[in-house]
Amino acid sequence: xxxxxxxxxxxxxxxxxxxxxxxxxxxxxxxxxxxxxxxxxxxxxxxxxxxxxxxxxxxxxxxxxxxxxxxxxxxxxxxxxxxxxxxxxxxxxxxxxxxxxxxxxxxxxxxxxxxxxxxxxxxxxxxxxxxxxxxxxxxxxx
Numbered sequence: 001x002x003x004x005x006x007x008x009x010x011x012x013x014x015x016x017x018x019x020x021x022x023x024x025x026x027x028x029x030x031x032x033x034x035x036x037x038x039x040x041x042x043x044x045x046x047x048x049x050x051x052x053x054x055x056x057x058x059x060x061x062x063x064x065x066x067x068x069x070x071x072x073x074x075x076x077x078x079x080x081x082x083x084x085x086x087x088x089x090x091x092x093x094x095x096x097x098x099x100x101x102x103x104x105x106x107x108x109x110x111x112x113x114x115x116x117x118x119x120x121x122x123x124x125x126x127x128x129x130x131x132x133x134x135x136x137x138x139x140x141x142x
Contacts, residue, residue, distance in 0.1 A: 073100035
């Protein structure tokens with residue numbers, strides 16, 4: 001993949017709606033909530049939460065699979081609490097990992113989440129000195 005990533009956003013209406021693309025992937029719509037925007041796309045902070053959830057989820061899943069655990073499903077729910085005053089960035093993010101597995105143990109999940117936070121997830125690494133990130137998990141057995 002290299003050291004450099006490139007994306008582009010283009011204004012698509014008379015408010016603040018943008019279309020964003022990276023590589024040859026389908027475009028996504030980015031928009032703010034009314035009255036600034038029309039609310040017809042993801043907000044930039046929603047995209048940040050999606051990035052954190054998918055990056056950390058990918059890492060946790062990869063590490064559990066390396067442990068030869070059978071993972072039949074993984075959902076990562078991210079919830080961000082914003083500051084009251086500008087800049088209204090996140091002050092706290094909760095990440096909930098819901099892992100469907102018959103053979104994974106809590107201690108193994110705790111270990112993978114710790115490694116994800118400290119070593120392997122670049123999005124978490126960029127956020128953790130600026131935002132309190134609280135990981136939680138549940139193991140679901142069928």
